[in-house]
Structure formats: structure tokens, C-alpha cells
Amino acid sequence: QSVLTQPPSVSAAPGQKVTISCSGSSSNIGNNYVSWYQQLPGTAPKLLIYDNNKRPSGIPDRFSGSKSGTSATLGITGLQTGDEADYYCGTWDSSLSYVFGTGTKVTVL
Amino acid sequence: QVQLQESGPGLVKPSETLSLTCAVSGYSISSGYYWGWIRQPPGKGLEWIGSIYHSGSTYYNPSLKSRVTISVDTSKNQFSLKLSSVTAADTAVYYCARRGILTGVDYWGQGTLVTVSS
Numbered sequence: 001q002s003v004l005t006q007p008p009s010v011s012a013a014p015g016q017k018v019t020i021s022c023s024g025s026s027s028n029i030g031n032n033y034v035s036w037y038q039q040l041p042g043t044a045p046k047l048l049i050y051d052n053n054k055r056p057s058g059i060p061d062r063f064s065g066s067k068s069g070t071s072a073t074l075g076i077t078g079l080q081t082g083d084e085a086d087y088y089c090g091t092w093d094s095s096l097s098y099v100f101g102t103g104t105k106v107t108v109l
Numbered sequence: 110q111v112q113l114q115e116s117g118p119g120l121v122k123p124s125e126t127l128s129l130t131c132a133v134s135g136y137s138i139s140s141g142y143y144w145g146w147i148r149q150p151p152g153k154g155l156e157w158i159g160s161i162y163h164s165g166s167t168y169y170n171p172s173l174k175s176r177v178t179i180s181v182d183t184s185k186n187q188f189s190l191k192l193s194s195v196t197a198a199d200t201a202v203y204y205c206a207r208r209g210i211l212t213g214v215d216y217w218g219q220g221t222l223v224t225v226s227s
Contacts, residue, residue, distance in 0.1 A: 002154065035213025037155075044204055044220050045155065050213040088155055090213060097170045098145070098157040098208065 003028060004089055004101035011107040016079050020104045022072040022089035028099055032092040034072040036065055037100075039086045048087075049074065081108050111135040113205050113218035121199075121225050127192040131205030131218060132185075139163050139183045143208040146179065146190045148201040149220075156201075160208060161188055195225045 005023045012018045024030065036049040047056055049065035052072065064075045072089055089101035117129035131144070138144060145160030159169035161179045169177050173192070181188040192199060203223055207216040 033211055033213070037214070039155075044217040045214070046217070047213055047215050050209075050215070051211045056212075056215065090155075092210075095171050096168045098160065098168075098214075100147075100155040100157060103154040 002102045003093060003099050004091070006087075006089060006101040006104045008102070009105045009107065011109055012079050013109045014079055014081065017075065017077045018079060018106060019076075020074040020087055020089075020106070022074070022101045024070050024072075024091065024099075026070055027094040028070075028091050029067065029072055030070040031094075034065065034067050034089055034091045036063075036072075036074045037088045037090060039088065041085070045088065076106070079106075079108055084108050111207060111216045113207065113216055115203060115205050115218045115221040117221065117223070119222060119224060121195055121223060122227050123196055123225055124194055127190070127195050127199065127223055127225070129190045129203055129205070129221065129223070130187055131189070132187045133207075134186070136207070137183075138181060138186050138188065143168075143210075144181065144188045145206055145208055145214075147204045147206055147214070147217075148199075149204070150198075150201040158190065158192070158203075197225050199223070200225045 010018045037045040039045040052067040053065040093099045112134045143160040146158040176193045178191040202220040204220045205218040206214045208214045
């Protein structure tokens with residue numbers, strides 16, 4: 001149902017790097033700012049990245065965002081067990097609604 | 110610090126109307142930003158329901174538009190959600206949140222579980 005596609009899961013060992021892709025179209029990512037959200041188990045989502053690549057105060061620089069055309073990417077370096085969570089991309093859509101990605105579960109091996 | 114808190118019934122009967130309110134503290138709704146509702150069915154992803162600007166302009170998810178009404182009460186610094194003709198598919202954790210054009214959804218409520226069941 002979501003118009004933004006993410007891989008269902010990614011995994012890596014502690015200390016390694018993972019990247020999460022978010023694929024959209026010119027109706028959403030291609031012409032709007034992308035944000036990324038982290039949802040730890042049993043909690044509300046938290047803003048990780050906004051305006052494609054900016055981090056709110058308190059978010060470590062291990063988290064990074066980028067955008068190219070109609071796709072965006074979240075990178076997490078120095079993976080920690082505390083990073084195990086669901087991650088969602090989000091952006092405005094020309095249907096005049098905000099849209100979220102399908103979500104990606106990050107597992108630390 | 111901006112804080113949002115959802116309130117409302119945790120159980121709604123099928124075909125009835127789900128009503129929730131979000132109380133905002135630490136920021137005046139009249140100062141700007143979009144104020145919205147997001148839901149998450151158990152074990153599933155996030156779904157944007159809709160949002161309202163302090164002026165009263167509303168933006169709804171096209172898939173829910175016929176059943177959704179979001180309103181704002183600036184005097185109480187709160188906004189509300191009404192979702193009509195609910196079914197079991199509307200069972201979810203409902204979050205209220207603040208959204209900026211550049212900043213994304215930067216503040217979230219803790220969420221409230223609403224179950225649709227007779």
C-alpha cells in the first residue's frame with residue numbers, strides 16, 4: 001500500500017555498516033525532502049534524519065542520509081546492539097498526504 | 110520541550126466513530142507547523158492519516174479521506190481526530206505528531222492503542 005519501497009530487513013555484525021534504501025517517484029521523493037525515523041521495540045518513532053541529510057540535535061553522526069533522484073538512503077556506521085529497530089523513510093507526496101516507507105528491520109548479528 | 114499526549118477511548122465498536130484528542134504543551138499550535146495523526150496496526154508499518162495547519166487547512170490520506178475529520182482548538186492548544194464507520198482493520202496504535210516542511214515529523218506522542226471490537 002505504501003508508495004515508498006524499502007527492503008524488509010538488513011543485518012550486520014557490531015561495528016559494521018548497513019545501508020537502507022527508500023525508492024519512490026517524482027511525485028514524492030523526487031520533489032520533496034526526505035526524513036528517516038527509528039522505531040525501537042514498543043516505542044514511538046523518533047526522527048533520525050530530516051531535510052534529506054540533516055541530523056536533529058542528539059543524533060550521533062553514525063547516522064547519515066542522502067538522496068539522489070527518486071531514491072534516498074540511510075546509512076548506519078559502527079553498528080551497535082542498541083540500533084536494532086525498525087527504520088522508516090518518509091516524505092510529502094503530490095496526493096497531498098505524507099507517506100512512509102514500508103519499513104526495514106535492522107538486526108545486529 | 111514540545112510534548113504531545115493522546116487521549117480517548119481504547120475500545121470502539123464496529124461502525125461507530127473513533128475520537129481522539131492530542132494535547133500539546135511546550136509550543137503554541139497557533140505559531141505554525143502541521144499537526145497530524147499517524148497509525149500503526151499491530152505488527153505493521155506506519156500510515157499517515159492526515160494533518161491540519163493552525164489556520165484550519167486540512168490534508169488527508171486519500172484512502173481514508175471519506176471517513177476522517179481533523180480539527181484544531183487553538184484556545185486549548187489541542188487538535189482532534191474523528192474516524193467514522195470503523196472496522197477491525199482500524200485497530201491500531203494511533204500517534205499524534207508535529208510535522209514541519211523541512212523538519213519532517215519531529216515530535217511524536219507516545220501513542221494510544223485503539224481496538225475496534227464488539
